[in-house]
Amino acid sequence: MQVADIRPFTIDVPQAALDDLAARIANTRWPEKETVGDWDQGVPLAYAQELAAYWQQGYDWRKVEARLNALPNYLATIDGLDIHFLHVRSANPAARPLVLTHGWPGSVLEFLDVIEPLSADYHLVIPSLPGYGFSGKPSEAKWNVEHIAAAWDALMRALGYPRYFAQGGDWGSAVTCAIGMNHADHCAGIHVNMVVGAPPPDLMDDLTDAEKACLVRFQWYQAKDSGYSTQQATRPQTLGYGLADSPVGQMCWIVEKFHGWTDCGHEPGGQSIGGHPEKSLSRDAMLDDVSLYWLTNSAASSARLYWHSFRSFAAGEIHVPTGCSLFPNEIMRLSRRWADRRYKNIVHWNELPRGGHFAAWEQPDLFVEEVRTALAKMAL
Template identity: 85%
Template sequence: MKVDNIRDFTVDVPQAALDDLKERLARTRWPEKETVDDWDQGIPFAYARELAAYWHDEYDWRRVEARLGALPNYLATIDGLDIHFLHVRSANPAARPLILTHGWPGSVLEFLDVIEPLVADYHLVIPSLPGYGFSGKPAEAKWSVEHIGAAWDALMRALGYDRYFAQGGDWGSAVTCAIGMNHADHCAGIHVNMVVGAPPPDLMTDLTDSEKLYLARFGWYQSKDNGYSSQQATRPQTIGYALTDSPAGQMAWIVEKFHGWTDCGHQPGGQSIGGHPENALSRDAMLDTVSLYWLTASAASSARLYWHSFRNFAAGEIAVPTGCSLFPNEIMRLSRRWAEWRYTNIVYWNEPDRGGHFAAWEQPELFAGEVRAALAQMTL
């Protein structure tokens, strides 16, 4: 896969776009209040209004723009598409290269707090997925997980890293697994914080208490929380019109997931009663990501990854050294015996006592420690 035209990139959103955002928020046409007293029908009316008011009155996008701008930002043209990435080189002469991949509704922002603890020993490459953030929007229906994995492998080699490690969660886990499956000649090992796979039927008897809890959590997700996935996998263009036109709609679409997927005080099994997203992520942090999706108009283009990948998702055997960290409020949690049918060379396995789907963002120190511990078991 061809990589060319690697160049510096500056994050600089026009003031007119920020003014337009405020005007649209001020003109929001709100629905009526939900008929329940929790999040069971989605983000509650009162909290949506409160959060939108804060976004309009107090939130400062320039703050996060400055933080991003303090880091080395680049664009590279890969297979004809511009890909945005951070490339933070370590001062350590023994540093090893590591590519970190986010998912939906995430972005490179979720890794900002783990850069400092990891860059002491790793050269970090942190790309924005195609159609996400400041990366280009694919015009061809080919950017599946496998295609992205090949693009990331080509990027790492273009940057001079013939051997490297890969890490990811959510779609980043799927991309990381695709790298491990298809590019083991360059990828020396992987670490994932969402272990993706379907346990074989013969391992679904005599379940442990932990396995029963894992199934309850995923059962809640399937019955109550995956409507977004079905929509984005089947009709991403349709939902894109609504979310690209309404900042309040984009905010609600994303913040609902920050509630459901973070370790913010849920009941066992993942039910949406109890908990509040601001127990796990700050109001500004959530709006940083929402603003990034809004200001780059990436609702439809990010959703298309589901359309591109769900219909032909490859879940084959992964033989490269693998580290797995299972945070307690992850969407999908596999026991080690369930995972070993696919990940045949697990060299590190741990289940931290706090954190959720956005592990690097929710628990940066803990996440960085997990990555370090896992990669310590691997060699280039």
């Protein structure tokens, strides 16, 4: 895969776009209040209005824009598509290269709090997925997980890293696994904070209590929390019209997942609809991410990754050294014996006491410790 025209990039959102955002929020047509007293029907009206008012009147996009611009930003044209990435080189002469990949509804912003500690030991490459953030929007239906993995492999080699490590969660886990599966000649090892796989049928008659809890969590997700995935995998374009036109619609589409997937006060197992998202992520952090989606008009293009990938998802065996960190409120969790069926060389396995789906964002210290511990067991 060809990589061309790597050049510096500066984020500069026009003030007119921010003024338009504020005006659109002010003109929101609100639905009536939900008929329950919790989040079971989605984001409660009172909280949506409170958060939207803050977004319009108290939030400052320029702060996160400046924070991003303080880092080395680049664009690279890979297979004809512009890919945005952060490239933070370590001052450590023994540093090793590491590519970090986010998922949906996340972004490179997930990693901001782990860049400084990780860059003490690693050269960091943090791309925005195709159709996300400041990356280009694919115009061809070929940018699935395997294609992205090949693009990341090509990018790492173009940056002068013939051997490297890869890390990811959510779609980033799928991309990272595809790198480990298909590019083991260049990838020296992987670390994931969402272990992607399925329980082996032959082990389902002898479940441990922990495995039963894993199934309860996933069954709740399938029954109550996966509608977004079905919509994005089947009709992302139709969804895009509403989210591209309504900032509050885009906000609630994302914030609902911050509530459901973070370790923000849910009961064990995750099936509760209690908790509050601001227990795990600050109001500004959530709106930084929501604003990034809105200002780059990425609702439809990010959703299409589900359409591109769910039809062709390959979950083959992975033989490169693998580190697995399991945070308690992850969407799906595998037991070690389930994971061993796919990941054939697990060198690090740890189940953490706190945290959820957005591990680097929610628990940056634990995340950094897990990555360091796992990769220390792998040779470049």
